[in-house]
Amino acid sequence: MTAFLPEGKRIDTAENSNALSSYENMRAAMERGDILEARAVLCDHDHNLKVDLPCMRGVIPREEGALGIREGSVRDIAVISRVGRAVCFVIKEFIRRENGMTAVLSRADAQQQCARQYIGGLHVGDVIPARITHLEPFGAFCDIGCGLVALMPIDAISVSRIEHPDERFSVGMDIYAVVKSVTDNRVTLSHKELLGTWAENAARFAVGETVTGVIRSIENYGAFVELMPNLAGLAELRDNLRVGDTAAVYIKSIIPQKMKIKLIIIDHFGEPHVPAVPDYFITSGHIECFTYSPPESNRLIETIFR
Structure with missing residues (x-):
């Protein structure tokens, strides 16, 4: 397991709990330079973080709270x-006082270690774990290690178009992503290439089945219904359709040559679509080229990672 995980994925592990269980174990972790995790319980008026440790007090001084705080390039909201x-943090030192022992911790040093040893070694096309930290109309921000964040633009989330990333993700969701670009340790991510090709997704359905989908757009010639995040079909219009509705649809035809699925809407419901953890076809390794379109199609849709 990589040493550089999205923040929060380490806290409940046996390894982390053991390292924080005693002064002796914490000192050994400090000498090894281990990255550990605990919960921040208070931020004082000087913006020092108090951290809940099982065997002593823990504090992350303000300037150690995030990479860039010390230099002024990152705001205190971080x-x-x-x-x-x-x-996440590494242990800097122990201070013994009359009222007990305090561990001085550094989140910034853990992030610096992550940036240098992990993010600095990423290549375009690498598939990595990530955790959704917040969502904006233009994309999703993802923790790719020790609280360091990368952007996933909205058009890279899935082949099926969405109006907002919250239609696909929720904050705190653990996902996989593929590195789209790396510039001066600033990483941009993509996601749709991990969700399968047109043929892989279409193989999950058969003509004559009635299945559920999500209405993603309504045009004057029909409604596009998402069957999977990387697969949508076109249905005939019905009254009172709304974008975001769940629909029961009958699969009339599947045409690989045209990458088309023709649907008939049997019923539709006002229930909002709740995002679920994506179903991935790829969760590790490296991608050089992703070809979405099937071989028999006249259209070529692919992503080249360089």
Whole structure:
């Protein structure tokens, strides 16, 4: 298991719990330079984070709260927003006082280690784990290691178009992504290439079946219904259809040459679509080229990773 995980994925592991269970184990972890995790419980008026440790007090001084705080390139909200959440850190030192032992921790050093040893070694096309941290209309921000964030633009999330990333993801969701670009340790991600080709998705359905889908757009010639995040079909219009509705659809035909699925809407419901963890075809390794279109199609849709 990689040492550089999205923040929060390490906190409940036996390895992490053992390292924090005693002063002796924490000192050994400090000497090894281990990255550990615990929960931030308070941010004081000087923006120092108090961290919940099982055997002593823990503090992350403000300037150690995030990579860039010390230099002024990152705002204090990066520290304040961690209260109530898991934080990663390395142990800097122990201070013994009359009221007990305090561990001085550094999240910034853990992030620097991650940036240098992990993110700096990523290549375009690498498939990596990530965790959704927040969503904006233009894309999803993902923690790719120790709280360091990469952007996934909305048009890279799936082949089936969406109006907002919250139609596909929720904050805190663990996903996989593929590295789209790396510039000065700034990473951009893609996602749709991990969700299968047209043929792989279409193989899950058969003519004559009635299945559920999500209405993604309504045009004057029909309604596009998403069957899978990378597969949509065209249905004849019905009254009172709304984008985002769940629909029961009958599969009339599947035409690989045209990458088309013709549908008939049997019924539709006002229930909002709740995003589920994606069903991936690829979760590891490296991608050089992703070809979405089937061989028999006249259209070529592919992504080249360079």
